[in-house]
Amino acid sequence: MQHFTKAEIRHIEDRYQDFLKVIKDKFDEGRLARIEKAFRFSNAAHHGIKRKSGEPFIIHPIAVARIVAVDLGLGATSIVAALLHDVVEDTDYRMSDIENMFGTRVSRIVDGLTKLSGDFDAKHALTLKKMLMTLSDDVRVILIKIADRLHNMRTLDSMPAHKKIKIAGETLFLYVPLAHRLGLHAIKSDLEDLSFKHKHPEEYEQIQYLLHNQEDKRNYLVNEFTSPIIEKLKEEGIDCKVEHRLKTSYSIWQKMQKKAVAFNEVYDILAIRIIINSKKGISEKRQCFDVLSIVTDIYKPKPDRIRDWITMPKANGYESLHVTVMGPQGHWVEIQIRTDRMDDVAEHGFAAHYRYKDIRNFENELDPWIERIRELLQSSDSDAFEFLDDFKLNLFSSEINVFTPKGDMFSLPLGSTVIDFAYEIHTELGNKCIGAKINTKLVPISHILENGDQIEILTSENQSPKLEWLKFSASPKARGKIKNVFRLEKSKHTEKGKEIIEELFKEINAPFTSNNLKKLTAHFNLNNKEQLYSEVGMGFLELDDVKDIIGKKSESKLVKYWNITFGSGNKNKEEETPENQKIDKKKPFLLRENQDNIKFSLAKCCNPIPGESVVGYLTTDDHVIIHKVKCRELEKFIANQGEKIIQAEWTKFKRQSYLTRLHLQGFDRMGIVNEVTTLISKGHNINMRSLKFDTHDGIFMGDLFLYIHNTNDLENLINKLRTIKGIDSVNRVENLED
Numbered sequence: 047m048q049h050f051t052k053a054e055i056r057h058i059e060d061r062y063q064d065f066l067k068v069i070k071d072k073f074d075e076g077r078l079a080r081i082e083k084a085f086r087f088s089n090a091a092h093h094g095i096k097r098k099s100g101e102p103f104i105i106h107p108i109a110v111a112r113i114v115a116v117d118l119g120l121g122a123t124s125i126v127a128a129l130l131h132d133v134v135e136d137t138d139y140r141m142s143d144i145e146n147m148f149g150t151r152v153s154r155i156v157d158g159l160t161k162l163s164g165d166f167d168a169k170h171a172l173t174l175k176k177m178l179m180t181l182s183d184d185v186r187v188i189l190i191k192i193a194d195r196l197h198n199m200r201t202l203d204s205m206p207a208h209k210k211i212k213i214a215g216e217t218l219f220l221y222v223p224l225a226h227r228l229g230l231h232a233i234k235s236d237l238e239d240l241s242f243k244h245k246h247p248e249e250y251e252q253i254q255y256l257l258h259n260q261e262d263k264r265n266y267l268v269n270e271f272t273s274p275i276i277e278k279l280k281e282e283g284i285d286c287k288v289e290h291r292l293k294t295s296y297s298i299w300q301k302m303q304k305k306a307v308a309f310n311e312v313y314d315i316l317a318i319r320i321i322i323n324s325k326k327g328i329s330e331k332r333q334c335f336d337v338l339s340i341v342t343d344i345y346k347p348k349p350d351r352i353r354d355w356i357t358m359p360k361a362n363g364y365e366s367l368h369v370t371v372m373g374p375q376g377h378w379v380e381i382q383i384r385t386d387r388m389d390d391v392a393e394h395g396f397a398a399h400y401r402y403k404d405i406r407n408f409e410n411e412l413d414p415w416i417e418r419i420r421e422l423l424q425s426s427d428s429d430a431f432e433f434l435d436d437f438k439l440n441l442f443s444s445e446i447n448v449f450t451p452k453g454d455m456f457s458l459p460l461g462s463t464v465i466d467f468a469y470e471i472h473t474e475l476g477n478k479c480i481g482a483k484i485n486t487k488l489v490p491i492s493h494i495l496e497n498g499d500q501i502e503i504l505t506s507e508n509q510s511p512k513l514e515w516l517k518f519s520a521s522p523k524a525r526g527k528i529k530n531v532f533r534l535e536k537s538k539h540t541e542k543g544k545e546i547i548e549e550l551f552k553e554i555n556a557p558f559t560s561n562n563l564k565k566l567t568a569h570f571n572l573n574n575k576e577q578l579y580s581e582v583g584m585g586f587l588e589l590d591d592v593k594d595i596i597g598k599k600s601e602s603k604l605v606k607y608w609n610i611t612f613g614s615g616n617k618n619k620e621e622e623t624p625e626n627q628k629i630d631k632k633k634p635f636l637l638r639e640n641q642d643n644i645k646f647s648l649a650k651c652c653n654p655i656p657g658e659s660v661v662g663y664l665t666t667d668d669h670v671i672i673h674k675v676k677c678r679e680l681e682k683f684i685a686n687q688g689e690k691i692i693q694a695e696w697t698k699f700k701r702q703s704y705l706t707r708l709h710l711q712g713f714d715r716m717g718i719v720n721e722v723t724t725l726i727s728k729g730h731n732i733n734m735r736s737l738k739f740d741t742h743d744g745i746f747m748g749d750l751f752l753y754i755h756n757t758n759d760l761e762n763l764i765n766k767l768r769t770i771k772g773i774d775s776v777n778r779v780e781n782l783e784d
Contacts, residue, residue: 077122099204158187215684229395345371469524543583657757703753
């Protein structure tokens with residue numbers, strides 16, 4: 047252990063005193079003494095230990111404690127736990143020492159925060175389970191964990207590039223949904239933007255530049271829009287503040303990706319917020335609706351865009367009135383109307399309840415959510431990826447409210463079906479469900495429910511769960527119950543799957559070897575051969591292309607496997623093809639044509655092509671799957687097996703071409719299809735596999751399936767296609783299925 051310099055010791059003391067200034071008026075002497083004791087103990091325990099950035103480690107617990115106190119508004123117990131949260135993991139002290147010195151409550155929170163020993167990356171799902179088990183005892187475990195992650199994200203610059211991608215991806219996959227579910231809007235936005243900054247630095251900088259560039263114009267428009275509202279509110283004697291907020295860079299980028307639009311076409315970058323200083327003795331709901339009436343007298347509302355989250359708050363406690371109105375510039379503008387209390391809850395979520403309600407009542411409100419989490423945890427033998435998927439689904443989905451015939455209300459994820467509702471009420475009702483009646487109309491079990499539906503479940507004693515139910519079930523509870531039924535038969539499915547694959551290998555004269563099994567496992571993005579056998583046995587995978595996948599490809603097919611080598615980017619090194627090349631995770635992983643040492647495949651979920659930002663996922667020692675950096679499937683791997691993520695870069699690919707799909711839309715006219723095909727035939731680097739066009743009422747839509755060498759060729763083609771008269775939009779589609 048090294049000793050700190052005088053300057054470092056002074057730096058630690060200064061940071062702690064700055065923290066004390068922020069909290070000293072909030073607590074009595076007894077609580078401040080507990081915080082002081084925790085700091086002194088933690089400081090001594092971490093003495094001589096430094097972070098990757100080079101600063102003393104204790105700076106991190108102080109920063110986390112500040113987020114806990116200021117951003118979350120939690121009490122002294124939480125601050126003490128935050129100051130101590132890394133002591134057991136990083137020093138020689140044990141949990142019993144924490145309990146003896148600071149009591150059972152603090153030690154239980156610290157235990158929930160302490161990571162499992164060993165390889166944290168590989169056990170992330172188990173660590174999360176441990177956290178969630180503690181959640182039922184004390185929700186502050188999760189809140190402090192999110193604060194810990196926020197500070198780690200704020201200090202990510204000192205980490206190597208592959209670690210940044212891993213941590214940013216993990217944050218987007220797990221911690222952002224957690225913050226969303228707990229209503230921590232401000233922290234969720236911070237986590238999203240910080241993850242975006244490190245995962246997609248170029249896109250982040252571009253959006254920051256565009257936002258800064260339009261700031262003056264935006265401020266002018268805001269003033270023009272809000273002036274008549276502010277004036278009228280003053281006339282009516284309503285005490286409130288009118289402010290505006292920008293969509294986060296990440297939200298803007300997501301919208302650009304999903305809708306395939308440019309920055310200037312994202313119209314809801316701005317939202318106006320009216321925060322009422324509520325009067326005692328008058329219902330908050332009535333005060334908000336009075337303001338809504340004033341706003342809609344000035345600007346005409348969009349009829350289908352009035353949202354009342356006050357009468358029926360969101361599951362995370364969010365309350366507000368939303369209305370979209372037509373502004374003077376001819377753009378739709380969203381206005382959010384809420385009281386000061388509602389605004390505090392909207393920004394700080396469940397944490398704000400500590401300031402407005404008795405803690406016990408507040409934790410009772412969490413009971414339904416905790417109960418759902420408990421049900422997920424009970425399936426302890428489930429695959430870690432499965433657990434993460436279901437858990438995330440439970441966190442991040444928008445919710446609908448539906449009713450039983452007696453009028454009891456249930457909240458379900460958006461997109462839920464009849465079978466989800468049946469399992470929500472009772473397991474046996476789900477197992478025996480054959481359909482439902484909604485508004486006296488018979489509907490099948492796959493029918494998607496809408497907000498406000500009143501549902502009567504229909505059952506039959508002859509019914510039993512079917513595997514295909516998983517295809518249309520949206521709630522983690524239903525999916526868990528269905529999987530449990532078939533998990534009992536897992537060994538039978540595994541044996542059956544093995545037999546099917548062995549038989550298939552015989553048919554195509556391929557050896558039943560470990561290497562060939564690895565290729566299949568990698569192709570389907572699975573973890574191991576047992577999972578491969580099980581998925582095949584249950585009929586989840588189609589094995590039509592096995593011959594191609596294991597290497598016996600015909601010339602006309604898209605080649606899925608390539609060979610790669612690694613190096614520092616030096617041109618001379620690129621010419622070498624050393625044998626037994628080892629993967630250096632700290633250096634970019636170069637993807638090249640025609641190398642024989644290590645193979646890689648392109649992920650089917652996102653179909654990357656040379657020139658795109660990609661990373662590699664190491665499925666085995668000698669096989670890598672290449673994903674786009676923005677691939678959603680990749681987030682799952684990052685969250686659970688981040689240590690297997692490596693940087694990857696393309697070299698020049700001149701010979702090999704990749705199947706790509708473009709979707710075209712526009713106004714139909716004579717000869718437009720001929721112009722499109724002529725343009726493509728003139729491009730020397732592009733070959734067309736097929737095209738499909740359809741017209742209806744003067745509008746045409748078409749799909750082009752092309753073989754492309756790299757992103758430059760693709761971008762050039764897209765730009766040329768957009769110049770053809772009548773074509774309104776040209777977008778790349780990742781899904782290559784017809």
